Amino acid sequence: MNARYHVGLDIGGTFTDYVLFDREDGQLRLHKRLTTADDPAEGALAGLHELLSNAGVGLGEVGSLLHGTTLVTNAIIERRGRPTALLTTRGFRDVLEMGHEQRYDIYDLFLQFPAPVVPRRWRLEVDERIDRDGAVLRPLDPASVDPMVDALVADGVESVAICFLHAYRNPDHERRVAERIRARHPDLYVSLSSEVVPEIREYARTNTTACNAYVQPVIDGYLERIEEALVAGGFGGRFSLMLSSGGAASPETARRFPVRLLESGPAGGALATAYLGKRAGLDDLLAFDMGGTTAKACLIRDGRPDVAAEMEAGRVHRFKRGSGLPIRAPVVDMIEIGAGGGSIARKDALGLLKVGPDSASADPGPACYGLGGTEATVTDACLVLGYYDPGFFLGGAMHLDLEASWRACADLGATLGLDAIETAWGIHQVVCENMAGAARVHIIEKGHDPREFPVLAFGGAGPAHAARVARILGAREMLVPPVSGVASALGFLVAPVSHEVVRSYPMAFDQFDGPVVASVLDEMEADARAVLASAGVDSADVTIERSVEARLIGQFHEIEVALPEGPITQATAAVLEHLFERAYEGTYHTVLEGYRPMAMSWRVRALGPAPEVPLAAAPSGASAAPKGSRRAYFPESGGFVDAQVYDRARLPVGVLLAGPAIIEERESTTVIAPGDEVRVDSVGNLRVAVAVGHAHAAGLGRDAHEEVRS
Amino acid sequence: MSAPKFDPVGLEVMWSRMINITEECWTTIWRTAFSTIIGEAQDFGCELLDAQGSSLAHSPRSMPVFNLTLPRAVKALLEVFPADTLREGDVLVTNDPWICAGHLFDVALVTPVFRRGRLVALVGSIAHCSDIGGTRHYQSVREVYEEGLQIPPMKLYEAGVPNRTLFGLIERNVRKSEMVLGDIHAQHSANLVARERLLAFLDAYDLDDLADLAEEVQGRAERAMREAIAAVPDGVYRSSARFDGVGDPLELSVAIHVEGERMRVEWDGPPQVAVGGINCTLNYTAAHTVYALKSILTPDIPSNAGCFRPIEVVAPEGSILNCAYPAAVNLRTHTGWYCAPAIFAALADVLPNAVQAFTGLPMGAGAYGVDADGTVYNDHLFQGGGQGAGARGDGQSALLYPTSAGNTSIEMFETRTPLVVEEKALIPDSGGPGRYRGGLGQRVRVRKLRDDGNPSLLALHPQGMIVATPGLAGGQPGRRASVALEGPDGVRRDTELHGMAELRTPADVCTIEMAGGSGFGDPTERDADAHARDQIEGYVAG
Secondary structure (H helix, E strand, O other), X not given: OOOOEEEEEEEOOOEEEEEEXXXXXXXXXXEEEEOOOOOHHHHHHHHHHHHHHHHOOOHHHEEEEEEEEOHHXXXXXXXXXXXXXXXXXXXXXXXXXXXXXXXXXXXXXXXXXXXXXXOHHHEEEEOOEEOOOOOEEXXXXXXXXXXXXXXXXXXXXXEEEEEOOOOOOOOHHHHHHHHHHHHHOOOOEEXXXXXXXXXXXXXXXXXXXXXXXXXXXXXXXXXXHHHHHHHHOOOOOEEEEEOOOOOEEOHHHHHHOHHHHOOHHXXXXXXXXXXXXXXXXXXXXXXXEEOOOOEEEEEEEOOEEOEEEEEEEOOOOOOOOOOOEEEEEEEEOEEEEOOOOOEEEEEOOOOOEEEEEEEOOOOOOOHHHOOOOOOOEHHHHHHHOOOOOOOOEHHHOEOOOHHHHHHHHHHHHHHHOOOHHXXXXXXXXXXXXXXXXXXXXXXXXXXXXXXXXXXXXXXXXXXXXXXXXXXXXXXXXXXXXXXXXXXXXXXXHOOOEEEEEEEEEEEEHHHOOHHHHHHHHHHHHHHHHHHHHHOOOOHHHOEEEEEEEEEEOOOOOOEEEEOOOOOOOOOHHHHHHHHHHHHXXXXXXXXXXOOOEEEEEEEEEEEOOOOOOOOOOOXXXXXXXXXXXXXXXXXXXXXXXXXXXXXXXXXXXXXXXXXXXXXXXXXXXXXEOOOOEEEEOOOOOEEEEOOOOOHHHHOOHHHHHHHHHO | OOOOOOOHHHHHHHHHHHHHHHHHHHHHHHHHOOOHHHHHOOOEEEEEEEOOOOEEEEOOOOOHHHHHXXXXXXXXXXXXXXXXXXXXXXXXEEOOOOOOOOOOOEEEEEEEEEEOOEEEEEEEEEEEOOOOOOOOOHHHOOEHHHHOOOOOXXXXXXXXXXXXXXXXXXXXXXXXXXXXXXXHHHHHHHHHHHHHHHXXXXXXXXXXOOHHHHHHHHHHHHHHHHHHHHOOOOEEEXXXXXXXXXXXXXXXXXXXXXXXXXXXXXXXXXXXXOOOOOOXXXXXXXXXXXXXXXXXXXXXXXXXHHHHOOEEEEOOOOEOOEOOOOEOOOOOHHHHOOHHHHHHHHHOOOOOOOOEOOOOOOEEEEEEEEOOOOOEEEEEEEEOEOOOOEOOEOOOOOEOOOOOOOOOOHHHHHHHOOEEEEEEEEOOOOOOOOOEOOOOOEEEEEEEOOOOOOOEEEEOOOOOOOOOOOOEOOOOOOOOOEEEEEEOOEEEEHHHHOOEEEEOOOOOEEEEEOOOOOOEOOHHHOOHHHHHHHHHHOOOOO
16 A cells, blocks of 8 residues: 555446545545446456546556456346356255245235246256264265266356355365366366355355356456456556455455455445544444435444345345345445435325335436436436526536426326425435435344434435435434545545455353364464465454354344454353343343353454555635525425525535535535534535434424425 | 325325334344244244234234234233233233134234323234144144143233243243243344334324324225225125145135125135144134235235225134134144135136235144253244246245245254255146146155154144145146155155154155145146246256
8 A cells, every 4th residue: 555546446337436546645536437338347447547547647556456346246136147057965956946935025926036046957966965063974975076067067067156065064075076176177167155155054055155156257257357457557556356345355365255246336335434434533424325226324333334244136126125145245234225316206006105116217217317207206306396406417417307307296296186396395205214214224223323323425316315314313413525426436445455254163152162262263363364365465464353143042043242352261251141141132122031142153354454545635615605596495494495505616624504505516416404504624524413303304294284385 | 174194205104114113023033033933934923003903014024814813812902901901011912713823823922002101002923932732743633722722811921020920831831941932032022122113203203192193004005905806896706725624625615705895705614623623713714815815906005904994704603714612723724725725716717917826835844852962852844835826927936825934944954953854855847737837846855863762753734735726727736745754664655644753763754745836827828938948947857
């Protein structure tokens, strides 16, 4: 990180974002271009070239390049992985297809399930069996796989997943089969469940391993092209990939465990929030990212995002839990809500106003885009309410059709007995309530009070909705950072190199064996350190974090408890028990008397140093004068009132403005309601002091009506 | 006319909030339960009810029949313990099959919620506990007394104080009682979580109670159901369904009277059986009836009491679908799970796109015994059959229906029992042929891990071993279910086992085969490409 220039590069579904950080002046240079879905490597490299030549910087001067991509996610969603086979224990080839055998919507007779990434004809069974204790029940003859694999290769299979029952307890059979395959077919990609995710429960482990194998050839080919081009261009710095967990990894690790890259973009957003929060002096925040089709919320505590152990990929119904493929891999713990600027408002069968999850996306887009959309969307509502300037969308690059928005809202309103304004306000309220409601559940599930987390907004639609979301949550502050348009790419720059290792090793706390636990953890730590060393991290700079997933004996689900620092000894048992009880009671009220806790899995996370990105303060503007005013709708003020409109770039540091006000910048518009106050802090954040929320504003109909009418 | 109390915006917001509360309640039970059947297979449900015991919202993942029987249980509990006698900290409990969910395993825990000294709501859950005492030879039972501990409406907690007498009785009457009591505690904790959330919700909206909100959400759901019924042409729609009975097949018949916005479902069936426990209480029959109808008529409407007001369900007293105390009821699913297929068949001509052919029925094999280290185990191995096909496509292979449960992880099951699962695989050719094919059933084989001298008792009650249920619109039945115990002394199959397999040594192997789903439409009309794909992937042979 000592070199002068550092680049963050985020390939999203629509746009690819770049940031170039210049260590000498602390400035960021931004670049944005359309993603080239057909050949992502080509687009990524072309954009990199544009960014650098615009800045007059040579590739050889770049010290590090941090890269996040939706390549893995899209490969699974669009089924663009390579032909993959699964070798599994005799009798179990259909586990991958059966899944949980569970209906995720009890009233839908026709619910759909995602097809497995490996078709049945390429799921083959090996004669071997390991029991619950890791003992060999039926020995393996590695040569028995030769004819199977030969046939698979002849069939065009490029990648093989190996997942045997209880391999998390004893990986020997998986390893020997892998050795055999690699010796005979060195070009085949091979993924082992005991390496990808050595955890109990065969379906999630098999699926995760199969998905890993499925995307491995794709990511390998992609990385090869990027690396070749970087070398050819004279790049001599560190090239890393962003992991879903919020850590960075070497290309080698990314090639071995590509499923760990699934949510790299959102992880960058969470890291950026943590970083920008720290800059604003805040360690606890809610990251709130609202784009065109979805909104994401993620809790930052003590300056870091929480990390969860499992997620779902490729859902058939994007917002229905259980309709996707379970992936066990560390992932920044966030919720995704079907609420964005393009979310469509409709009357449902009960006569209620529903917003999303259907989206008008970019084509035809909201009615105001004038591209053929006629249904009212969240963006149309913002336009009718006067929050957006039809002539200043994307800084004026796109003109919006206000009349079309009015028509769409009026048409929908007619079916609900509301006028266009009531409808627009209703859409705004419902979408904010949906987002706040989902965020609230997320925060509460983690045992925290939603009122205690300032909301940091980014994404195109985030700043226009965040203050109201904060108000509903009861949060007292909302922030809009200065680089909100490219937050994910910025987040990559501050990601520490990291690697996480998990191992199932059950042990009752009252039979705690200090030396055994210490040796298991040491082994895991050595593995994790080796990965960091291979990524060029100095061992003196490595931080180790250890935790245990524990539960009461007999239960099925664990809670994660951080292990105390220092060596593990027999005395650790009592400390653990105490920590477990405290965490358990926090979530589920009471620990049942007489029930004993036990450890299930152990986790070790090795972290390199967090890169320092001493971002210079945004230049202070020259004038606190508004650039104009327009009529905007605020029920707090009784309806449409004149709101001052400001150009964000011109606002000086320290200025204090009272709502109602609207602050515009190219990428987004910040809406300040009456009662709220906004200040530009010393590093250029907009900091909104949110008036104390009250439920009436959140949508109790009677009062909303009265406000509308008065 | 009084002004509307709720607009479409505020109501949507509050409705979602109530569903969220039940979802948190659900998560708490799932994550803190001790039994496989609750913690892994998720055989439970959570619900929020108004002060009269009518349903307001339930978790989207709740067991369907529990959602529909809990309100009946709560109303019955309120008759015994009227609202004005309840106090903060009370928790009501019952497993009475006639007022709760139809057999003793399903225990309801109901917690009243007070605000400003007044009862404003009740939160409750029903969960299928891992054991309730009584015999494990369910098929030999004559009366409910043999089926385990009966808990009439009682207080499990009184003003926050646990009822030690009742806890003591439960502890002494069930197998592996720490598991059962741990699960009851999970239900209790979940109700406390829901109570806290509900009170915070009322505070946030400054609502004195839920009465207006209840009237509104139930009224809207009721209107949606009425409209859906009105769209069905008036008339009487009839069908019947044959099922295995207790060794000799029996038949149910249904007449669905559609009159304008109302529906009256008249069931007929044989008299309640004297032996075998396959009798349904009317509660249970009604729940399966309205569950099937809601799936057809208003699948997208969040469920509450209003959905079911326009539907009346009747069955002759003393019949197998409306049995009288003290009939044995443990295996009520053997009869009740045929209600939906009968209803689908009855409405197949008038609503062909909304119904589904018969789905191979699921089973939880209960494994009970003592592990080599002296630990008692009592764990359920769940698996589903093939889903029936419909006008919209093939059935999914291996799916649990009509429940919301999931299967049991093999590795988790093996970790908790001294058993080994040798196979868990789809059965080729088990899906019923049709224009759309039924989903495949599955085969599961289980044996002891080693000869440790302790037998394992596997309770096995698959359905559809004798009767193959025809498909719809010309579709064919799927493969039937079966069980077999193969040992050194030979093979015993299906009904010879009487629902119990004793695994003594690793040489005894139990094979469970779940039925395939039935097909939809004429098999000769099946798309040639779909058939070719089935052959390549081995879903059909040759």
